[in-house]
Amino acid sequence: MIILDGKKLRDKILADLKIRLDAMPVKPTLAVILVGDDPASEIYVNNKQKTAQNLGINSVVLKYPAQLSENELLEKINELNNDTAVSAILVQLPLPAHIDKNKIINAICPAKDVDGLTAQNLGLLFSGQTPMVFPATPRGILLLLDEYKIEIEGKHVVVIGRSNLVGKPVSQMMLARNATVTTCHSYTKNLADITKSADIVVCAIGEKIITNSMLKSGCVVVDVGISLDSSGKVTGDVEFEGASKIASYITPVPGGVGPMTIAALMLNTVDLLAAQQV
Numbered sequence: 001m002i003i004l005d006g007k008k009l010r011d012k013i014l015a016d017l018k019i020r021l022d023a024m025p026v027k028p029t030l031a032v033i034l035v036g037d038d039p040a041s042e043i044y045v046n047n048k049q050k051t052a053q054n055l056g057i058n059s060v061v062l063k064y065p066a067q068l069s070e071n072e073l074l075e076k077i078n079e080l081n082n083d084t085a086v087s088a089i090l091v092q093l094p095l096p097a098h099i100d101k102n103k104i105i106n107a108i109c110p111a112k113d114v115d116g117l118t119a120q121n122l123g124l125l126f127s128g129q130t131p132m133v134f135p136a137t138p139r140g141i142l143l144l145l146d147e148y149k150i151e152i153e154g155k156h157v158v159v160i161g162r163s164n165l166v167g168k169p170v171s172q173m174m175l176a177r178n179a180t181v182t183t184c185h186s187y188t189k190n191l192a193d194i195t196k197s198a199d200i201v202v203c204a205i206g207e208k209i210i211t212n213s214m215l216k217s218g219c220v221v222v223d224v225g226i227s228l229d230s231s232g233k234v235t236g237d238v239e240f241e242g243a244s245k246i247a248s249y250i251t252p253v254p255g256g257v258g259p260m261t262i263a264a265l266m267l268n269t270v271d272l273l274a275a276q277q278v
Contacts (some may be wrong), residue, residue, distance in 0.1 A: 018056065035068050036095070110132055116139075167185070207240065208225075
């Protein structure tokens with residue numbers, strides 16, 4: 001069994017990206033909007049800002065109280081869309097319940113949509129075309145598989161989860177690489193029968209769901225989930241100890257997909273500026 005080390009690859013990608021950034025006469029500016037005081041969101045935003053600053057990317061974090069109105073948020077996004085100094089925009093999810101997430105995401109100019117989640121960018125992806133950028137977590141997953149020379153073409157990939165953030169786009173990106181993809185979710189019956197036939201399992205459902213008895217010997221396991229168990233320990237969607245005895249490759253949690261998401265987000269930030277300068 002080989003650990004898919006997201007931290008190691010992240011460091012390699014960021015080192016290469018810093019060289020690229022140092023040669024750029026104009027540096028990207030990433031604007032991150034944080035609404036409310038969700039502790040996990042604050043940690044994610046701080047990590048993004050720290051990474052960006054270490055690379056030489058201009059990072060601006062705009063924090064607003066949870067009571068911010070939807071219209072006020074739309075006005076701020078419109079302001080950032082029209083600000084030529086801002087090359088990338090990210091709205092940290094989740095948003096407070098009174099704000100329509102889709103309306104907010106789709107207000108972002110697609111050319112500045114660093115998460116690749118606007119209807120235009122996802123529409124390009126799902127129609128087999130190339131979006132401005134690919135969603136960060138799916139991009140990070142494929143970069144990690146490629147680094148370890150894991151073959152995707154012709155393989156049966158089972159994706160558990162159907163969110164726009166991970167499940168749907170990673171399924172589409174695997175299809176584009178000529179995999180046979182089965183997408184499962186919380187309503188899927190006989191899940192174990194499906195996962196046992198998978199060459200690659202990508203689990204992004206947010207609960208401990210995959211055990212070693214559900215896996216085929218020698219499969220590749222990508223665990224996207226992250227949560228805290230009853231003891232407060234960070235854990236994923238896969239029972240790691242058992243699965244690691246069955247899988248040929250597996251991502252740890254933490255240290256697998258999480259670092260790759262940050263790396264892919266930084267790549268997206270630089271790619272958007274490069275596209276704007278063409």
